[in-house]
Amino acid sequence: MPRLLKLSTGQEDYNRGLQPTRTSEMSSQWDDLSLLLDSPDSLSHPTRGTIKDKVGFNPNEDAAALRKAIEGIGTTEKTLIDILTQRSSAQRQQICKAYKDATGKSLVDDLEGDTHGHFEDILVALVTPPAQFDMQEIKKAMKGAGTTESTLIEILASRSNQQIKALSDAYIQETGKALTYDLKSEVGGDFGKALITLAEGKRDESRNVDAAKAKADAKALYEAGEKKWGTDEDKFIEILCHRSVPQLRQTLVEYKNLSGKTLQQSIESEMSGDLENVLVAVVKCVKSVPAYMAELLHKSMKGAGTNEAMLTRIMVSRSEMDMMDIKAEYNKMYGRFLYSDIESETSGDYEKTLLGICGSQGA
Template sequence: MNSNKDVMLPNFLGEDTLEVGHRGTIKDYPGFSPSVDAEGVRKAIRGIGTDEKTLINILTERSNAQRQLIIKEYQAAYGKELKDDLKSDLSGNFEHIMVALVTPPAVFDAKQLKKSMKGTGTNENALIEILTTRTSRQMKEISQAYYTVYKKSLGDDISSETSGDFRKALLTLADGRRDESLKVDEHLAKKDAQLLYNAGEKKWGTDEDIFTEILCLRSFPQLKLTFDEYRNISQKDIEDSIKGELSGHFEDLLLAIVHCARNMPAFLAERLHQALKGAGTDEFTLNRIMVSRSEIDLLDIRAEFKKHYGYSLYSAIKSDTSGDYEITLIKICGGDD
């Protein structure tokens, strides 16, 4: 699906997979020079007081693959980790988002998953969002990164922090085995729809494993067709059946998968809306979606946000954040709708 053949940089986003489009707000910077940028960043950090504007401009106008080259160059020229210098020079939400920008995507997701599971209480919403929106290839890279950083398997941590059907479904997603092909099989859709119907609506009690298997392993286009067939069989939307048959985090997870299969940018727009509305901002979610989708589908997320809430993501960020943090998010957002 990638027509951009002149990319020599390692692409951490998976180029031939399903929902990774070129609908990002951040692209490779033309005329890119890692050494010029490394020097620019160094000067911005080293001076008396930080030159935040230069720092923001450089890091939000380069793709992640280009930022990785700046990091290498920075290390070679100054013998220091750029991430460490940013951490010691900046603070608060501004520091968090700048560090996020210089982290490779798979490592960033691994760290977000770890944060979701550490300490008392698990942030199930974050686990659900990351595991339902990443491609199989991304999941494999995230699992690898997780093991490299924490010397523990992602599966083991999920197992010890969650339980029951929710755990089973998360582990299936973490395995990165979802079919990614764009072909749909009508016969299979009818068969799966019948299986789902038999496992839920038709049965006394619910066969959760059938729901997990079909929803966590079939491709999104295939699931869309299955949901249409399901409606024909049961005269009900799959969402209504899930709500009626299941409960708790397992229900939340399956509904998230259905939402992603139907319209992933709309699902993420809704998450951003939740993060920005009401008292206090959920920066953990805001940073994660803005940074992780900035090279994939943030343009589509912006369009869905405007469509569903009647105002732009840009204006929501502006009214809810401030200072250098706001400026950085606005640059990643890439424009007003």
């Protein structure tokens, strides 16, 4: 097998430490490919969550404690937070079953009846199975006047084939229609084509890298974009939405060696709007899902007002996958701790729940 080509940038001694990085240097964070081929691929192997199975878990005890916290005079929020942020998703499903068996009522219904606002939203998200939660967020993004393209991009660009299949199954069960069918009526053009391709969940999952194919793909992308008058969007969609993550990483390196620019830079200069956004998101997730999520978390909390829907969705959906890595990337990219920013940007029981999911202060 041909030796895989490393990026010829002379940056082999790139600093791996958690050094503060100013926001103005964000582009360089995405432009540096020197460690790309050696870094773990969390799109395929996410294993570093902050929430894990609780040892000595007893669903009946937890269900009884939650019932007491909800039914007492005034809700004991601390009990709800402590239990629901310190049990894995699978354990929370067992608690839901035990709660229903004991009370005849659904835990989701009781949480919705007893809590309010963003606190209610995050507790309900925690007791919803991951695929169901993804499906609900996708459905919400397509409902009503206008589509929330950013939510569709965030979910479909960052999930594995397995996760996309699970959310698609949940979608058809809930609506009676295929997710791809509904997407076709919501999003059009090349952007729609890219999203629907991602929603099919047919990305190659091979771990083997074909160096010659990576070189050919890099050349095809270069000729479809930078070198062409007008852009061949189909070529970008075909390669970026179907190749495996290891294969695409090699292609990103080959592309920079060929063109002197990163593929992300080329997409940003050749395309615009939602198509640019979805293809850049795919490239970022190929590089590092945790860095992509860290960037979105920062965006959800900076500026006037907090985007609680995005904050809740990312904190809950990544809690058992790669939240440890997201915290490390956040610190590296912004020179701040995610925990501290949550403390300063949110409040009350919602804040306490987010901090319970985030885990310790450090990265």
